[in-house]
Each structure stands twice: as C-alpha cells, then as structure tokens.
Amino acid sequence: MKRNDPATTTAESATDSAMIRLDGVGVTYPDGTLALHPLDLTFRQGEFTVLLGLSGAGKSTLLRTLNQLVVPSSGTISSDELGVIHGSARVRAHRRHTAMIFQQHQLLLRKSALTNVLTGRLAAHSAWRTLLPMPADDVTLAYQCLQRVGLADKTFVRADNLSGGQMQRVGIARALAQQPRVILADEPVASLDPNTSMQVLEQLSRISREDGITTIVSLHQLELARRFAQRVIGLAGGRVVFDGPPSALDSATLDQIYNSGKQDGHQPDTETPSVHQSGSGDHEEPMRAAV
C-alpha cells in the first residue's frame, strides 16, 4: 500500500488480507439502547465499502466503533498491524492511521484550506511539537493533498469562503494528509446536491483506489452506493442483513435492509440525496458503551 506518496496514481485493488476484523462486536449505549447486536465483520485492504440502512440502523455506531470513538460493549476489534486494539497506546496508534470524514466536514471556518489540511498532520507529532510551526514537509504534503482534490487554487482561501462541495473536498484532503490506512466517512455527501455528491464520491473512491486505502462510507443514497461501492453492508435494527456486492442488491435484499429494521419510517433516497441530520453529532470524544 502506498501511504507516503499522496501523488501516487498506481491502481491497487482490494486484497484478501484482513485490514480490520470485528469479532463479536456489540454496542449498547449507557442509556440501554442496543445499537449493534454482536457481529463479525472483516474489512479487507483497499476495499470500498458502503453502509446502507435506515436512520437508526447503526451505521454511525459501526463507523465510530471502528475508530473506537465508541468503545464496544462486547467483542474485539483487531487490525493486521496492531493485533487486538485495546489499551490507550494501541487505540492511539490505530487512530493515527484511521481518518474520519464527517457530514458537516468539521473545518476551522476562519482558517485557510491549507491550515485545515495541516490539522490532519497533528496526530503525527508529539503534543509539544504541535506548538511550533508545522515542518516544511508537512506543508508540502498538505499542498499535494489539496492538489489531489483539485483545490490547489484555494490553498490560502478561508474555509468559510468555499462552497459546500469544496469544503468536503478539503475534508478529504485533511483525511489524506493523515496518510491513513483506513478512511471512515459518515454520510459525507448528505448536505450536498446530487452533482456535487457524485463528484465528491468520485474523488474519494478514486483516491482510495489509487492509495489502497480501506474506505467505509455510510450513505443514504442507494444509487450512489450502487455506483461506487465494491461491497455493500446493509444494516437493519443493529444487525447486518446484507453483505455483498452492489450487483446483488435486488428488491428482496433492499426489503430486508429498509423494511425489516424499520424504525422511524425513513425511506432510502434513490433520486436525490436527503439532507439528513444525524442524531449522533460529530463529537470526537470517545463514547463508552455500556458493558
């Protein structure tokens, strides 16, 4: 996998090696909500996976559990690099190479695109080092990441002067600056119009493919899942009800995903992206699930 050269263009396909494995991972929140029934899942290197499901199906919980922002109530998460991820040192190491892209991009609005992308480098340095100006290598890397998402000309433009799609592309560049092995994207196009959604996902899937980054994206738009996913995981009521290629998404499986776990009447969006407000927020503090 090419992690150190953001300008690389060599295509790599998913391999059989397990990048992340969940064994019996379940999540019950402290208020007693059972968000994920114990599940076993393997994510292979370079695979582009889309999570589908109704609102409340458990997509965000699964993404946050993969990054241990939500600590599972049961089971273990392991990576090929670290083995079972437990203890603060391994969790930190795991998060260093696991980038997140948020629905509301979480940019520093008064800062330039470049400064925002540079924040993706912070975890690579010790706390005292971050008090000093960022090293020239990091600035070069951040600029290359902006180039890769087609925003070199916006390098010094403040984030609040960018369009929604451009902001999300800065979010992708920031994730890339982290030189991630894994990207987790929680409804990254929920606030964007259909054309912009398509462009943002095209960029994300192209870059993930070029760099062999394992990418897991939650979406509410079935058509976008069909177009970009190599693998779709359908969740309903906190259970995996489908796991396969998008070509296998027939009406029976869609019925399982969108009807078997029906909780609040939300329907899949097959035409235009829904402006969907997640109830889970984008806080980055770990949430300990009930044990």
Ligand SMILES: Nc1ncnc2c1ncn2[C@@H]1O[C@H](COP(=O)(O)OP(=O)(O)OP(=O)(O)O)[C@@H](O)[C@H]1O
């Ligand atoms: N911090 C929390 N505390 C308690 N319950 C929660 C918490 N976060 C999520 N839940 C509940 O867990 C279940 C799964 O929620 P989750 O946000 O993972 O679903 P989702 O599929 O991502 O939904 P959406 O598409 O609306 O973002 C829901 O019943 C939700 O209300």
